[in-house]
Amino acid sequence: MKKKRYPSGVVGxxxxxxxxxxxxxxxxxxxxEDYIVYTPVPNVEVAxxxxxxxxxxxxxxxxxxxxxxxxxxxxxxxxxxxxPLVVGGKPLGSVVPYVVIAFELTILFGALATLLAVAxxxxxxxxxxxxxxxxxxxxxxxxxxxxxxxRQAVQDLLLSSGAEEVRVEEV
Amino acid sequence: MATIVQPLQETLPTxxxxxxxxxxxxxxxxxxxxxxxxxxxxxxxFGAGALLYQIRMGxxxxxxxxxxxxxxxxxxxxxxxxxxxxxxxxxxxxxxFRSTWRTxxxxxxxxxxxxxxxxxxxxxxxxxxxxxxxxxLFPYPNQRQLWVNFKSPLVWDVFAVSxxxxxxxxxxxxxxxxxxxxxRDVSTGWxxxxxxxxxxxxxxxxQQWRHYTRAYLYLAALATPxxxxxxxxxxxxxxxxxxxxxxxxxFAPYFVAGAIYSGxxxxxxLLVPLRKIFKVExxxxxxxxDNLAKLLLLTGLIVGYAYGVEYFMAWYSGNQFERASFWNRxxxxxxxxxxxxxxxxxxxPIFLFFKKIRRSIPALFVLSLFVNLGMWFERxxxxxxxxxxxxxxxxxxxxTPTWVEWAILLxxxxxxxxxxxxxxxNFPTVSxxxxxxxxxxxxxxxxxx
Numbered sequence: 001m002k003k004k005r006y007p008s009g010v011v012g013x014x015x016x017x018x019x020x021x022x023x024x025x026x027x028x029x030x031x032x033e034d035y036i037v038y039t040p041v042p043n044v045e046v047a048x049x050x051x052x053x054x055x056x057x058x059x060x061x062x063x064x065x066x067x068x069x070x071x072x073x074x075x076x077x078x079x080x081x082x083x084p085l086v087v088g089g090k091p092l093g094s095v096v097p098y099v100v101i102a103f104e105l106t107i108l109f110g111a112l113a114t115l116l117a118v119a120x121x122x123x124x125x126x127x128x129x130x131x132x133x134x135x136x137x138x139x140x141x142x143x144x145x146x147x148x149x150x151r152q153a154v155q156d157l158l159l160s161s162g163a164e165e166v167r168v169e170e171v
Numbered sequence: 172m173a174t175i176v177q178p179l180q181e182t183l184p185t186x187x188x189x190x191x192x193x194x195x196x197x198x199x200x201x202x203x204x205x206x207x208x209x210x211x212x213x214x215x216x217f218g219a220g221a222l223l224y225q226i227r228m229g230x231x232x233x234x235x236x237x238x239x240x241x242x243x244x245x246x247x248x249x250x251x252x253x254x255x256x257x258x259x260x261x262x263x264x265x266x267x268f269r270s271t272w273r274t275x276x277x278x279x280x281x282x283x284x285x286x287x288x289x290x291x292x293x294x295x296x297x298x299x300x301x302x303x304x305x306x307x308l309f310p311y312p313n314q315r316q317l318w319v320n321f322k323s324p325l326v327w328d329v330f331a332v333s334x335x336x337x338x339x340x341x342x343x344x345x346x347x348x349x350x351x352x353x354x355r356d357v358s359t360g361w362x363x364x365x366x367x368x369x370x371x372x373x374x375x376x377x378q379q380w381r382h383y384t385r386a387y388l389y390l391a392a393l394a395t396p397x398x399x400x401x402x403x404x405x406x407x408x409x410x411x412x413x414x415x416x417x418x419x420x421x422f423a424p425y426f427v428a429g430a431i432y433s434g435x436x437x438x439x440x441l442l443v444p445l446r447k448i449f450k451v452e453x454x455x456x457x458x459x460x461d462n463l464a465k466l467l468l469l470t471g472l473i474v475g476y477a478y479g480v481e482y483f484m485a486w487y488s489g490n491q492f493e494r495a496s497f498w499n500r501x502x503x504x505x506x507x508x509x510x511x512x513x514x515x516x517x518x519x520p521i522f523l524f525f526k527k528i529r530r531s532i533p534a535l536f537v538l539s540l541f542v543n544l545g546m547w548f549e550r551x552x553x554x555x556x557x558x559x560x561x562x563x564x565x566x567x568x569x570x571t572p573t574w575v576e577w578a579i580l581l582x583x584x585x586x587x588x589x590x591x592x593x594x595x596x597n598f599p600t601v602s603x604x605x606x607x608x609x610x611x612x613x614x615x616x617x618x619x620x
Contacts, residue, residue, distance in 0.1 A: 017612040037377040040186055040353065041607045042384045050377045055385035061393070079310060079318035087322050097322045100404060104330040107397045111338045111390055118345070118386035122371075125378040133356030136349070136375050138186030140612075162615050 006128035009145035012158035012166045013134070019162025020140040021049040026157050027144055036127050036143045038135035046140070057117040064113020065106045072102025130169045143169065183610045184453065193350075193599045193606075194357050196449040200596050203448075208592050211585045218582010221575045222297060230300040232575045239558045239570035244298035246550040247580050250433070251291035251587070252332065252405055253426075253546060256398055257434025257466075258284025259339060262346070263394035272462050274605035275454040279445060280438045281343045282600070286590040287437070288336040290583050295328075297579060324407045331404040338397055342390050348373050349383070350603040365597075402430040409553065415496035416557035419484065425477040429549060432470035432516070436542035439463055441591065443536040445600060454601050457530045464529035467542065471520030474549075478517055492562055499560045500552060504569065508548050508556065515545020 014020040020037070024046070027035050039046055076098040084092050135141040142163075144154050155166045184192070225232050235242055258280040265273040296305045308329045310319045319326050352373035355366035373379065406426035409417040439460065446455040485497040500509045519541050528534045560567050594600070 015613050016615045018614045018616055038375050039377070039380065040375060041349075041604050042380040043612070046377065047381070052377065052381045055382045057382050057385045058389065061389040065393075075310070076321040080321065083316065083318045085317075085320065087320055090322060094322055097327070100327040100400075101321055101330050103400060104327075104334045104397075104404075107393050107400075108334040108337060111341055111393050114386050114389050114393070115341050115345070118382050121382040122379055125382070126372070127376060127378065129374070129376070131374040136353040136356045136373075137190050 006130070006143075007145040008148075008168070008170050009143055010151055010154040010158065010166060011130050011132075011169050012142045012144075012155075012161075012163035013132075014140040014142070014161075014163055015138070016162055017043060017045055017140065020142060021045050023142055023158050023161035023163060024049040026161055027142070027154075030153070030157065032144050032146065032154075034127070034145055036129040036141075038129075038131060038141035038143075040136055040138060040140075043140075055121065057114060057121065060113045060117030061110050064116075065110035067113070068106040068109030069102050071109065072105035073098060075105075076101050184606075186607050186610065186612070189454075189603055189606050189610070190353050190357060192451065192453070193601050193603050194354055196451065196595075196600065197354065197358075197362065197597065204592070204596060208589070211589045211592060213585075215582055215585035215589055218579050218585060221578035221582065225297070225300075225575050225579070226302065232573060234571050234573040234576060236568050236570055238561060238566055238568050239555055241298075241554050241558060242570055243551075243572045243576040243580055244294045246547065246554050247583055248291050248294035248298070249405055249550040249554070250547045251287045251294070251583065252335075253402065253430035253433045253550075254437045255284040255287035255291065255335070255339070255434060256402055256427070256430035257438055258282075258287070259342075259394050259398040260431050260434070260466075261438065262342060263391040263398065266391045267395060271609045272459055274609055275451075275456075275601055276438065276442060276459055276463070277605070278343075278346065278602045279441055279600050280434075281339070281346065282591065282594050282598075283434075283437060283441060284339045285336070285343050286587050286594070287434075288332065288339060289590065290587045292332060292336060293583070293586070324404065324411045327404045328408055331401045335397060335401045338390070338394055342394055345383075345387060345390060346602065347598060349375060350599045353603045354599060399427055402426045409557075414557050414561060415490075415492040416481075416485075416500070416553065419481065421477060421480055421484070425474070425481075428470050428473035428477065429516075429546060432467065432474050433543060433546035435463055435466045435470065436539040436546070439467070439535055439539035440543065443532055443539075445595065449595075449600065451601055454606060457532065460532055460535055461526075461529045464523050464535055467538075468520055468523035468529075471516060471523070471542070475517035475520070478513060496557060496560055500556050503556070503560065505552065505556045505559070508552050512545050512548040512552050515541045516549060519545075 012023060014023065020039075024035075024037060028051075037046060037050055073095070077093045077095075080092045080094075086092065090097075129143045132139075132141060142158065144158075146154050151168055155168075158166050233242065233244070258277075261273050261280040262277040262284075265277070295308075296302045299305075308319070308326070319329075321327075347369075348371055351366045351370035352375065355363060355370045358366055403423035403426065406422035410419055410422035412418060442455055442460075442463075446452050482497055485493040488494075500506075519538055522528050522534075522538070528538075555570050559570055
């Protein structure tokens with residue numbers, strides 16, 4: 001049998017969003033850090049309860065945009081002087097028309113950097129866990145990795161917060 | 172991602188119903204689907220045959236005659252780029268405005284954008300004749316030691332359209348990922364395998380949503396100025412020249428409004444049969460069509476105003492060539508094209524002031540077809556009629572498209588609909604995630620005011 005790549009723990013299933021948020025706050029209070037919350041849609045209440053910092057994707061977007069605008073101007077100017085062809089009596093390096101190219105490359109590089117960032121962080125922060133099909137449908141799932149002796153306390157905590165189903169996930 | 176303002180459906184579906192109803196649209200196709208796909212492929216083969224004929228015989232088989240060296244192909248290029256624009260408006264701009272009604276219709280519009288740009292991108296290549304030299308459009312190190320002319324609007328166009336295609340495709344794919352995971356988890360057989368691969372291990376964890384929602388927001392923020400820039404750049408293909416009828420500063424906003432106008436019309440054209448065939452009337456309601464009709468009305472009025480301003484400026488400028496050019500548009504040999512354009516784009520949308528028409532789906536469908544027709548003719552009038560009637564009477568000429576050009580135009584519609592049909596039966600055309608987002612999740616306590 002294929003070995004599961006995550007620790008054993010307790011899984012709780014919630015249909016009520018505020019119940020799941022209560023459970024998350026309790027879990028954090030008990031000192032658990034590496035729990036996973038599965039939601040079918042992004043939810044602001046759940047995000048606030050988990051309390052992650054703002055995603056660093058934005059820095060990649062900014063960096064991509066800056067690289068794009070620099071590339072746009074550098075490429076057009078360098079190529080204009082590398083192959084000096086006077087067109088319509090304009091200067092070889094005409095910055096105004098090159099704004100269009102620089103603008104498009106800003107968007108292009110910014111978007112590609114955003115894509116790369118989301119792929120990178122999704123990979124970097126990926127946590128193996130007991131995902132269930134209903135967690136992409138209509139149920140919020142919370143997985144709390146914990147040692148055998150802590151299981152009962154976590155189960156009680158999830159149930160008291162409003163979990164509809166709690167089970168132990170053995171590895 | 173979206174916030175709740177008021178429900179668009181009479182009774183809000185549950186999360187499970189949304190997944191079930193959208194997954195049902197991806198079931199085994201019926202006979203009618205294959206018949207439709209067969210017809211589309213047949214027309215596409217006809218268009219492809221005409222293109223091969225043109226490649227073998229040369230551009231002489233097209234109807235180009237000096238001074239009209241831009242004809243149906245460039246008209247159709249501008250038409251398809253324009254069609255693409257409403258997709259980004261609905262998916263990105265309305266997303267930034269937190270408009271909830273877009274959630275059911277934006278996926279169709281977004282897919283339409285990608286396929287429309289894919290169609291548009293073919294036409295400059297078809298137009299230049301020697302398709303195999305298409306890569307000359309891009310700056311690349313070569314033995315001749317030359318670079319492209321970055322001062323030319325045609326090169327701006329290459330950058331704008333290829334950026335638009337890349338970004339809109341990325342936006343479509345990123346939006347699809349959580350939906351594909353939801354479909355994966357209720358599918359069986361080969362479809363489950365397909366969605367397992369395409370969902371990219373999506374599980375909907377807090378970390379995944381954390382990065383995903385930010386990335387989606389930034390992609391929307393980048394796509395918004397992009398959509399405005401692309402058709403502005405396309406308009407500068409004309410406005411940067413000194414041809415009477417082209418050399419006007421109004422062109423960029425005029426083209427952007429026209430693009431969104433034609434694109435919204437195409438969204439209506441696609442959504443009317445789609446909601447019926449896929450039985451998603453519960454998600455795409457008359458209120459959605461009402462909102463689309465209001466967008467049509469707004470952009471239609473801008474386009475109609477731009478037509479008026481063009482004529483006013485031609486008269487007020489005192490430039491005899493401008494005046495002659497616009498007189499020729501209305502009363503010259505191509506008068507029928509101009510009046511088709513004015514009737515379809517300037518007059519018919521006025522009926523959208525009536526709520527009854529905005530909420531009548533058959534009426535909207537018919538109107539959308541007329542707008543599509545009118546917008547194609549708008550580009551024909553701008554391009555062909557202006558070129559045929561420039562400065563010197565001895566250099567004026569007439570252009571009549573040949574069967575090859577008509578066949579390739581027809582083939583482009585088949586190419587577009589082929590991709591759309593394949594997409595609609597294999598990928599969710601209604602966004603599962605975003606429709607769920609406007610549906611509140613059950614709570615144990617009522618929301619605090």
